[in-house]
Amino acid sequence: MIDWAGEGGRTRKLTGVAIVGPTASGKTEFAHVLAHRRRDLVPVAVDALTVYKALPITTAMPEPTAIAELDYRCVAHVPVDEEYSLGQFLQDLDRELCRLSEGGQRPLFVGGTALWIRAVVNGFVPPKGAPGLRHWLETRLCDDADDQSAYHLLTQLDPRAGELIDPRNRRRLLRALEVALASGATESVAGDRLGVDGPQRYPQIGLALEPEVLTRRISLRIEHQIARGWVDEIARVLTMDPSRTARAAIGVTELSDYLAGKSSLDEAIERIARRTRRLVKRQLSWLRRDPRIVWVSSIDEGLHQADRLLDQIVSGHWSPDTIHGPRRAAGPFAESPAKENWIENDLGEIDPAFVTPAAGAPYNGRDMQRVESALAQDHSIGEGETLRGVFRPQIIERRDDELQVVKYTGAGNDFLIGEMPSQLPDGVMISALLDRSHGVGADGLILVEVAQGAQPRMHLYNQDGSRAEMSGNGLRCLGHYLVERHGLGPSLSIMTDAGLRYYRLVEQGNWAWIGETTMGVVEMTIEPDGSFLVDVGNPHRVIVMGGLAELEGLDIAAEGAKQQGLALATDGINVEWIVRSEDGCVMRVFERGVGPTMACGTGSVAAAWVARSLGWIRERAVVENPGGELSVHFGAPSTNGLAADNGDEHGAPTRLSGAVDRGESSGVVQAAPEVWLRGPSLLIADITPARWLFSS
Known part of the structure; x- marks a missing residue:
């Protein structure tokens, strides 16, 4: 009303x-x-x-x-x-x-x-900005020192926005400054104006x-x-x-x-x-x-x-301040006041891990939250902008609410890994935990569930608190963790939001391990601008550069941020820029929900897939990330497309399923190559984060 x-x-x-x-x-x-x-x-x-x-x-x-x-x-x-x-x-x-x-x-x-x-x-009502002012700011914020100066100005003009915005997030910093300067500090991008706790103008069915x-x-x-x-x-x-x-x-x-x-x-x-x-x-x-x-x-x-x-x-009996009607009346959201656990509800092929709450089950904070003020960047964010999907928690023994994590790094990509708690921190809290200035700091958080008789389940969250489908480097670090901390065998399967993946320990050192993981089905299309869209269970845009000088001169943060506003259909996108090398390619990466990182496993696979399609390599590619080299191997495809169990409860099958290509001319069905990603993983530290990081 x-x-x-x-x-x-x-x-x-x-x-x-x-x-x-x-x-x-x-x-x-x-x-x-x-x-x-x-x-x-x-x-x-x-x-x-x-x-x-x-x-x-x-x-x-x-x-x-x-x-x-x-x-x-x-x-x-x-x-x-x-x-x-x-x-x-x-x-x-x-x-x-x-x-x-x-x-x-x-x-x-x-x-x-x-x-x-x-x-x-x-x-x-979107806060008003000024495109001319935005362009002026973009031309003058050229490096980290400029960003720090701009952030200092923002804290003076709009202290609330300064508290909420990461000074390294240039796109949000620019938007906040644009609004503050254009309005004379009378308007702000701060605040959860797209939340669900406030009044609604119209009832929703x-x-x-x-x-x-x-x-x-x-x-x-x-x-x-x-x-x-x-x-x-x-x-x-x-x-x-x-x-x-x-x-x-x-x-x-x-x-x-x-x-x-x-x-x-x-x-x-x-x-x-x-x-x-x-x-x-x-x-x-x-x-x-x-x-x-x-x-x-x-x-x-x-x-x-x-x-x-x-x-x-x-x-006159309806009030916008009051929630009317049942929370979930029927269908996927059916309620019954009797139960307190979670049950699986198959949604066909939407996702093998898709579930819905059991009737009456509380969400227990598991629904991911993310600060939706990213909308104010350009007022053109697409459907489902801040969420990345639902997941299947296994019914496991409840743990203490104190979250203990272990820090691992894989080729410079670092992750906090811990057991799934009974009360999952929301996206804002996860972002605080992963913040490198005020929290523990990492590129991502991995929470794992290990239920008796079932594959370990990987729940991955980005630095901004959003949920991610999977990470190649994160998967390898998780495999290291499961073998070392849970005593699982050196070959095991792990369920991710992108489907089932397999980890294999190749070499075990005193500190660093070498492991490899399967990467699932890879799909690629070529865009009109010559870039490549590659789906590795999560979306990637691969851009081929003219040479190393052009690659090294690229502003990864700025160029990657531009790509996010254009990727409406995939809720943002990982971006890789590559240059051909002797045995693969040199790569720089901007990760969705994180920003520029030292390495990206799925990005390395996407880059290697493009390199293979361009004829740069055949069966193996070395992808040079800033944090180190990762190896991508294209193995022989499965002959029947089925995975054969090797008898190990958590073990990888002896035959892995591959993607399928159907030849138009011959009518012959050919299996695409299986893709393996190999690289290091290293334990950094055991950590018990301070409780204030999870305080609301």
Whole structure:
């Protein structure tokens, strides 16, 4: 509920409701039924991609007849070659809400992009900056000394922002200074204005379908899109020089590869389905943090809840300060007050590690939190920006809440490793622990669960507190830890958010060990700008440089930060710059959620994969990281694609599954090479962090 100024300066209450849920859950159908039922409700699309009028099939946009009949707002009004940010959307939305208020109508928000709907529900107003001032700052902050001076100025202009912002995070530092200087220190980027604890302007109803139903709907949605002419739509769009945001839409890259002859249509469809399921995982992870959402399991139940909430608003019994309805009404968020543990809930192929809480189970702080003020960097962050997925905790013995960690380093990539506690610190606390100035300091935190009869489970968190799928160097350090501290055998399997991986101890020294790990399926596409997008269980962009001088002169922090704002579809991206060497390549890296680092294991694999595709190497590549060399080996593929158990409870199988390439010309199915990453791991110290680091 929000006040809007009407004619003659009169103020009237503008009420409405928001429909949320993951992709393919039926939000659009729900909205149409509700809009026909209550004719004063007008659907308002809250989606970063349905704004593009050239992408009706790609974005599953409502039919033109429905758009016209229901008087849809904020849909199909932006040319596909233009960038469109959240800031622009909120300006357009403000005008549409004024028109609705003048016509005595109410908004029915249909999301869409989870972060955008949160901004609408919270009444988020981006702080105003000045692009010219930002450019002036960018040209003058050239090194660490400049950054320190700028940070000192920020602490004087905006002390609260100075407390929250890491002075090494140049992008956030620039944005905070821009806002402070442009507003005369009257506005700030500080504060959790996109959180879930405050009042909401509009009630939210969430569609939560059963996992198998949602998976089936995803497949049917893709089939329908293909039948409607999705391939032809992408062919047309590619001639229009689509913006980076438009190119990030699911299906654009995959069908572009098909049109270019790089894959078959079946392969493109499978990649689209896999990417959609990953998106759904991120959306669910984001949405389930919001206790204000009233979850329903069907459109009929949703209509009942909508009538109830709208009637409460009209009667004056609904308050934006109060949470109404059940926390989770049905489906993946079903509740029962009896249980206190976690149980597994299969979500098809979304992720082998995906789970949902048992009915009534408390989250116990396990849902990752991250400071969402990163939105203020450029007002164009995409869906699910701050969360990286859900995970499967094993049911293990509860531990003391005091977290004890061990510090390991792998080729300069350092990690804190410890056992999974009963109460997981949230993202802000993890960031404090990993801070090198005020905490223990490391590139990442690895928490491990070792349950009887099950593979050890790796939970990896970045320096900024966000969750990561996996790390090659971290995996090797974890293998070292499990062999040394848990007494597991020298060959073992470890479950990660990117799937099952295998560790093998190659050489054991007095301090440093040499180990190697499998890296799973690797997928690569070539971008129009000549860079390579490589999926190694997490996303990478590999950029080939002209020579060592160009590489050494590169501002890794600045260039890597620029890439983060462009990687909407993958919630940021790891970036590697490479130059050819005698037996591989020289690499510099910017890690998503961390910044420039001394080494990156998955980045080294991505770089080696590109080097192999360019003909630089064949079976083995030495990747020279600033922290040391890592070796990537492309081994013989599995003949049957199945893993054979060697009888060891935690042991690696004797035959490892590989990716599969389908030859278009011969029709022969060929297994892609298995990829192994080899390098050192070294124990640094045993640490018991001070309790204040985990104090809220």
